[in-house]
Amino acid sequence: MSQxxxxxxxxxxxxxxxxxxxxxxxxxxxxxxxxxxxGAEPLTYLAVRMALVALLMGVIAVIWRAKWPDRAGILHSAxxxxxxxGFYLGGTAVAIFHSVPAGLSALIPxxxxxxxxxxxxxxxxxxxxxxQWTGLLMGLAGTLIVLHGRSLSGEAGWxxxxxxxxxxxxxxxTLYQKRYCSQIDWRAGNFIQFIAxxxxxxxxxxxxxxxxxxxxxxxxxxxxxxxxxxSIGSIGLLYWLIRHSAATRVASLFYLVPGVTAIDxxxxx
Numbered sequence: 120m121s122q123x124x125x126x127x128x129x130x131x132x133x134x135x136x137x138x139x140x141x142x143x144x145x146x147x148x149x150x151x152x153x154x155x156x157x158g159a160e161p162l163t164y165l166a167v168r169m170a171l172v173a174l175l176m177g178v179i180a181v182i183w184r185a186k187w188p189d190r191a192g193i194l195h196s197a198x199x200x201x202x203x204x205g206f207y208l209g210g211t212a213v214a215i216f217h218s219v220p221a222g223l224s225a226l227i228p229x230x231x232x233x234x235x236x237x238x239x240x241x242x243x244x245x246x247x248x249x250x251q252w253t254g255l256l257m258g259l260a261g262t263l264i265v266l267h268g269r270s271l272s273g274e275a276g277w278x279x280x281x282x283x284x285x286x287x288x289x290x291x292x293t294l295y296q297k298r299y300c301s302q303i304d305w306r307a308g309n310f311i312q313f314i315a316x317x318x319x320x321x322x323x324x325x326x327x328x329x330x331x332x333x334x335x336x337x338x339x340x341x342x343x344x345x346x347x348x349x350s351i352g353s354i355g356l357l358y359w360l361i362r363h364s365a366a367t368r369v370a371s372l373f374y375l376v377p378g379v380t381a382i383d384x385x386x387x388x
Contacts, residue, residue: 137356142372144353146379151345152215158338159331161212162324167332168342169204169317172350176310185306193311195299200312202292203354205319210285217278227282231290231373238294293369297361305358313350 155164179185188196300308324330332338360369 137360138372141353141356141360142376142379144348146376148345148349151341152212154341155338156216158333158335160328161216162320163328163330163332165208165212166317166320166324168346169313169320172346173310173313173317175351176306176313180306180310183306186304187307188303192303196303196308196311197315199292199296199300200315201319202288202295204312204316206288207285207292210281210288213281214278219278219282227286231286235290235293293361296358301362
């Protein structure tokens with residue numbers, strides 16, 4: 120009598136589907152950001168976004184009775200928030216605000232696998248195989264071909280600087296989250312991260328922007344999507360993947376984001 124194969128568990132199903140869902144959600148963030156920036160300057164919009172998502176995450180943490188971290192955990196969560204949400208989202212929003220196309224704004228942060236692999240190899244002790252290095256270098260070559268001949272000065276220069284800041288911050292933030300925040304309750308940890316990033320954006324908006332917001336339908340719908348689908352949904356998936364996978368493997372998903380972003384943009388038009 121043949122033995123039936125074991126039924127897939129909920130965790131095994133999640134492990135197979137989470138990467139694809141993450142890439143799809145994450146890629147829409149670049150398109151959504153372009154829409155909301157028609158109604159507000161980048162740091163102003165991000166301050167509002169972080170305030171709303173912190174409120175939602177605080178409610179989630181209270182309802183599910185999240186375990187709050189100690190002082191060291193709070194500090195680690197705040198630093199991760201500055202990196203993953205603060206400088207990454209800030210750099211991306213500034214790039215799009217300065218007319219860098221959404222697809223190209225996703226391209227430079229899409230180099231994260233190269234930087235993550237190099238740092239993870241030394242910081243986390245993760246081994247990167249020769250085959251993985253080959254794939255990573257091929258991705259780098261493709262990115263350089265796309266960027267060849269594009270203007271990197273003037274107004275566009277600020278945009279490209281923003282994308283480079285986004286690349287470094289999401290890389291360091293992913294590694295920092297993996298090393299120092301993996302054992303922190305994700306609900307309490309995310310709440311602290313959103314508060315920290317929100318304070319950073321609020322200070323930046325107060326110092327450098329007019330803080331004028333046009334509350335039209337486009338801005339409100341775009342903001343709602345970015346708060347719920349991106350800050351709650353995709354960030355939750357990202358941290359789940361970081362907790363269950365090697366940092367290099369998670370980072371490799373960012374190679375898929377620029378292509379999916381380009382498809383999303385085509386469908387949006």
